Amino acid sequence: MATAVKEKQKSNVVLDYLRPGKAMPTVWCAGCGHGIVMNGIIRAIDKTGLSKDEIVMASGIGCSSRMPIYLDFNALHTTHGRSLAFATGVKFARPELKVMVVTGDGDALAIGGNHFIHACRRNIDITCILLNNYIYGMTGGQGSPTTPSQAFSTTTPYDNAEKHFEPTKLAIAAGASYVARTTVYHAPQMEKLILNGLLHRGFSLIEVISNCHTYFGRLNRQGDAVKMINDFKERSVPIARAKSMSAEELEGKIVTGLLHKKETTEFCDVYQSVVDRVQKGM
């Protein structure tokens, strides 16, 4: 695998990675943040210098999970919540491939919560991009495990009585070795965090806060795509600054940057050493 990180990049590089014959534009609503994430993912992958055939992109079901349809990688569009399980199988069988998962907050944390914590726990070398728009976009705006307490969705019409997950905290606690958060406003930072996640050996989670103005924005009176994206900018606090802020000060804020990184053993490597040992009869 090539590992030289490319410094310069042409503006039209994104077009090199679209699946031939697949009709653009995408199905996403005008201004959907998921498109900005797709843009950033392509640019990050391009910088790794890996060929398209060395990349596997798996996803489940949701607006976010439609991404691999448009991209010319080895694609695995699986069932709702199960993409990490499929991706684990692929990585295990073909450890030389770079395996990525694109998932939504509902896909990863509600129906797929079980797979999510165990992928983190194993620290398998998968780069997981979690597009968190705080809601089920595809099915019409139902509440998800990240819908903030007191926020509105079609299933919390009088506001959300539940507490919400912070996916990054969950991932760190479960054993993921690279955990970062950013927003679609911070496109250059997003690209960098995804690139470093791809270069990291182990389970990397990059949570990208994305705008579903069609449901979350409308139900919570947050306005259109531009308003929501600018709101992400206003509410963001870089991790370095957040460290000196109190819990009250951080209420409602989005802490961005690399939140956690740990060098530790990776699942496929450890498993291979077990295989080697058993084959030697030890």
Next chain:
Amino acid sequence: MSNTGSDSTADSKQAPKASGKFKWQQGDPLPLEINMKWCKACNICIALCPKQVFEPDRDGKPVQARPEDCTLCTICWVHCPDLAITSSYK
């Protein structure tokens, strides 16, 4: 991959070095190419451009109204959700 090597579509006058300052002049091709078929008129590029280069047309799609102010800063094309913006200069 087509992102390596020289770009034969732009001559040297129209393709300043990335380190050099970009200055659009009357008669040059416009700074950006906008794919109007893919553009969904989301207004993101228009709102985020730090130099207010764009004005919306009657459908809400971006028109480069002040090309002389464009610095090729990349902001519009890295934020376009529909991959509709590129530039032959960069």
